[in-house]
Amino acid sequence: MILVKPDKIADYTARGWWGTQTLWDLFCINLRVRPGAEAVVDAPNRAEFAHGSPRRLSWVQLADEVDRFCLLLLAHQVRRDDVLVMQLPNCVEQFVVYLACARLGIIVTPVPVQYREHELAHILALTKAVAAVTFSRIGKVQGGHAASAMWLGLKASHAALKTVLAWGDDTEAALTEFESGAVDIVAQTHGGVNENDRNRLAQAERDAALTANDVFTICWTSGTEAQAKGVPRSHNEWLVIAPSIIEAAQIPMHARLLNPFPLVNMAGLSTAFTTWLVLGGTVVQHQPFTLPVFLQQLRDEKIDYTVAPPAILNMLLQNEALLTGIDFKRLCRIGSGSAPLSDWMVRGFAERHGVQIVNYFGSNEGAALSGNDIDIPDPALRAQFFPRAGVDGFEWSISTTRKIRTRLVDLQTGEEISVAARPGEIRFAGPTIFSGYFESPALSDRAFDAQGFYKTGDLFEIAGDKLQYYRYVGRSKDLVIRGGVNISSEEIENLLMACPGVREAAVVGVPDDVLGEKVCACVVAADGASVTLDSLKTYLRDEKRIAAYKLPEYLLPLATLPRNPVGKILKRELREQARALATAAPAPPHGLVGRVVERSPA
Numbered sequence: 232m233i234l235v236k237p238d239k240i241a242d243y244t245a246r247g248w249w250g251t252q253t254l255w256d257l258f259c260i261n262l263r264v265r266p267g268a269e270a271v272v273d274a275p276n277r278a279e280f281a282h283g284s285p286r287r288l289s290w291v292q293l294a295d296e297v298d299r300f301c302l303l304l305l306a307h308q309v310r311r312d313d314v315l316v317m318q319l320p321n322c323v324e325q326f327v328v329y330l331a332c333a334r335l336g337i338i339v340t341p342v343p344v345q346y347r348e349h350e351l352a353h354i355l356a357l358t359k360a361v362a363a364v365t366f367s368r369i370g371k372v373q374g375g376h377a378a379s380a381m382w383l384g385l386k387a388s389h390a391a392l393k394t395v396l397a398w399g400d401d402t403e404a405a406l407t408e409f410e411s412g413a414v415d416i417v418a419q420t421h422g423g424v425n426e427n428d429r430n431r432l433a434q435a436e437r438d439a440a441l442t443a444n445d446v447f448t449i450c451w452t453s454g455t456e457a458q459a460k461g462v463p464r465s466h467n468e469w470l471v472i473a474p475s476i477i478e479a480a481q482i483p484m485h486a487r488l489l490n491p492f493p494l495v496n497m498a499g500l501s502t503a504f505t506t507w508l509v510l511g512g513t514v515v516q517h518q519p520f521t522l523p524v525f526l527q528q529l530r531d532e533k534i535d536y537t538v539a540p541p542a543i544l545n546m547l548l549q550n551e552a553l554l555t556g557i558d559f560k561r562l563c564r565i566g567s568g569s570a571p572l573s574d575w576m577v578r579g580f581a582e583r584h585g586v587q588i589v590n591y592f593g594s595n596e597g598a599a600l601s602g603n604d605i606d607i608p609d610p611a612l613r614a615q616f617f618p619r620a621g622v623d624g625f626e627w628s629i630s631t632t633r634k635i636r637t638r639l640v641d642l643q644t645g646e647e648i649s650v651a652a653r654p655g656e657i658r659f660a661g662p663t664i665f666s667g668y669f670e671s672p673a674l675s676d677r678a679f680d681a682q683g684f685y686k687t688g689d690l691f692e693i694a695g696d697k698l699q700y701y702r703y704v705g706r707s708k709d710l711v712i713r714g715g716v717n718i719s720s721e722e723i724e725n726l727l728m729a730c731p732g733v734r735e736a737a738v739v740g741v742p743d744d745v746l747g748e749k750v751c752a753c754v755v756a757a758d759g760a761s762v763t764l765d766s767l768k769t770y771l772r773d774e775k776r777i778a779a780y781k782l783p784e785y786l787l788p789l790a791t792l793p794r795n796p797v798g799k800i801l802k803r804e805l806r807e808q809a810r811a812l813a814t815a816a817p818a819p820p821h822g823l824v825g826r827v828v829e830r831s832p833a
Contacts, residue, residue: 232312232338232446234463235666240444248634248662249467253443255333257508258294265511266291268485271323272515275527280320280375280518281366282399288323293330298424300331301432307362307394311336311439314360314449316351318342318378320369321516324398325494328364329504333447333466334432336439340449340461341495343716344369344376345778349726350451351385353458357670358449359391367399443467449669450496452595453710453717461669462595471634471662472497472599473505478629479601480564480589482536484510489528489537491517497595498715502538502566519714530556538566540715541573542745544588548579559584564603566591569715569747571615571703578610592617592703596678597663598687600701601629607700616700617691621661625699635661638684639691642707650693654704657691658684709802711740711748718750718781720802726777727752730770732760735792739806741785741813751785751809755792762788785812 233240243249261270270293273285288296309315315337317328325341332339340358342351354360363382368375379397386392424432443466451459476482490503494516503514515532517525522543528534539547544567547553565580568591580586581604590602590613600617605628607613619625620632627633639648639655648655664685667675679685688708691701711718720738727736735755740748756762764786771777787809793801 233442233444233465234446235444235465235468239666243467243471243662246634248471249443250470251443252470253333253441253445253466254447254469254505254508255330255441258330258333261508261511262290262294265485268511269513271326272513272532273323274321274515274517274524276518276521276524277322278371279521280370281322282368286323288326293323293326295424296327297330297334298428298432300327301335301435302424302428303396304331304335304337304362305431305435307396309335309337309362309394311441312338313362314338314340314358315362315364316340316342316354316358316360318344318346318351318363318365318369318382320344320366321490321494321499321518323516324366325516326504326514334439334441335435336441336445338446338449338463340451342451343493343495343778343780344378345780347778348381348385348776350459350778351381352389354451354461355385355389355392357461361391362394362396363392364396365398367397441466443470448500450500450595452496453719453722458719458722460671460674462665463667463669464597464665468597468663468665469500469505470509472501472597472631473509474629475591475593475599475601475631475663476502476506476566477509478631479591479603480536480566481603481605482506482510482512482564484512486510486512486535487515487533488512489515489517489525489532489534491519491525492538492715493519497593497597498538498569501593502536526553526557529562530558533558534562536564536566537562538568538591540569540745540747541567541571541576542747544580545573545576546745548576548583551583554584559586563587564589568592569712572613574611574614577614581610588613590614590617592689594687596665596685596687598657598659598685598689599631599663601631603628612695612700616694616702619693619695619699619701621659631663635659635663636684637701638682639693639701640680640686648693649698651698652692652694654690654692656707657687657689657701659687660684711738711750713740713743713748713750713780714746716780723750723752723771723777723781723783726771726775727754727767729775730762730767732757732762732766734758734760737792737800737802737805738783739802739809741809743813749784750781751787751805751812752783753787753789753792753805753809755789762786785809787812 267289270290272287277285319325365378367379369378370376382395446463447466449461449463492499507514564587566589577588587604593599602613602617606618618627621635621637638658641655690705694700694702709720723738724736734757737753741751743749768782793804
């Protein structure tokens with residue numbers, strides 16, 4: 232399936248930005264060059280979120296598992312341009328699925344493990360996915376989420392979904408689920424691959440006739456719309472983004488990469504899949520986010536590069552004992568982003584440990600900026616500025632900056648901004664940017680301006696003594712960004728309006744030191760009704776089946792919602808009131824545990 236227009240393909244190919252090499256081609260090169268080298272590694276605490284013991288696979292071992300999984304897909308008639316939904320925690324099996332799909336031309340749509348029937352029903356309806364891949368259980372095997380059972384329920388109500396594939400232990404409970412309709416991947420792929428099988432696989436590759444411009448993934452992003460939007464990306468669209476990571480962090484060939492991001496969207500895939508293939512490295516998986524395990528992996532796994540949220544890096548620098556034993560001569564660069572960086576933190580890592588923090592801004596749609604120590608040597612500047620990439624007159628170390636174009640636009644007047652300290656929406660064009668939302672022409676039309684630039688919804692301003700930098704100042708879209716994941720306020724508001732006892736509802740973000748923001752439900756109760764935080768969460772979780780990370784963690788009860796003269800809800804006032812909840816909340820226990828506070832009606 233090729234979604235990019237032919238003239239754009241021809242242009243980017245002529246410029247040398249896109250090529251003919253697929254992600255599967257890169258895997259085959261690494262397999263030939265480094266067959267016995269370590270390719271992918273499970274987290275040591277795998278038993279806490281998945282079945283089985285942690286595994287370490289070489290390139291040749293990974294290739295063998297990919298062969299057997301491809302044969303299973305072929306046996307179930309999953310073919311080129313079919314859509315397969317993958318719901319897996321961070322584990323080595325994700326690489327098996329991605330590579331098998333890259334080989335056979337199957338479009339893989341990865342979804343967060345937190346997604347439940349509410350989100351998944353929308354994805355199945357939009358993509359017409361024919362297969363789903365998951366684990367029998369996600370979370371602790373005894374008492375975790377029965378993922379395969381949930382998918383079987385979805386299969387019964389979605390005619391296009393023909394096959395549910397599940398890895399799982401040979402437990403009685405798992406076997407019962409599999410006998411109900413799911414296919415046990417472990418049982419079905421048991422044994423080696425013979426010569427006839429290899430011939431079948433070679434023929435399947437020829438039949439697929441895959442190109443680098445075919446869609447590889449459909450990832451999901453939340454904006455101001457009530458439902459997630461599918462972002463298709465081709466092999467070329469993934470590969471062109473890799474220099475934004477590799478060159479910005481100067482990651483060496485065959486590097487060992489620690490991945491603490493969910494391997495389902497731009498943040499995880501660009502580092503732990505595309506970059507991994509380009510470098511022929513090793514990915515050490517981490518299921519987000521367990522700090523003691525993360526630190527153990529940094530010490531034990533000889534890591535060359537990783538990423539971490541700003542709040543985690545701040546906390547580590549404030550507790551130097553936690554960093555003992557980490558080889559910072561090897562781990563000399565760490566990526567961060569999704570929230571403003573502290574210049575104290577960026578400077579502290581450089582001065583105390585010789586570690587340069589790389590500042591990233593990016594989106595699933597392919598908008599990306601990278602600030603490193605080459606382009607912005609001063610840590611204080613790097614914490615708040617990005618290179619003004621894609622603008623004539625400025626040269627930067629990262630090759631991607633010479634392939635994209637950016638502009639700032641005043642949202643009130645539509646004028647392009649070229650002066651300092653005037654906020655505007657940053658917009659991108661170029662080979663990193665997606666071609667449009669999947670099966671959503673109206674959303675796609677609204678996503679691009681008349682000049683063909685993608686409208687990010689993020690506000691920046693021009694800065695620097697030579698007007699050479701961009702500085703992030705906020706966002707124009709109504710989002711809560713929790714742990715780097717976008718949550719649509721409109722989606723949660725629409726669901727809350729159907730909750731018993733709720734007359735009006737609005738959703739805003741409450742600042743959080745660790746996650747950036749948490750969801751606050753601002754609610755006007757119906758006459759005589761009693762609404763509590765627990766009742767809202769129970770309704771959303773049990774009745775609407777939404778992902779757990781979208782559940783409100785604060786409740787702001789109100790007599791009325793503040794509105795302007797034309798009836799628009801004043802979100803700024805709600806954010807100011809909600810902000811006070813964070814300071815009123817008791818400090819959470821050590822770790823990533825949220826605060827929950829309710830306030831009396833105004």
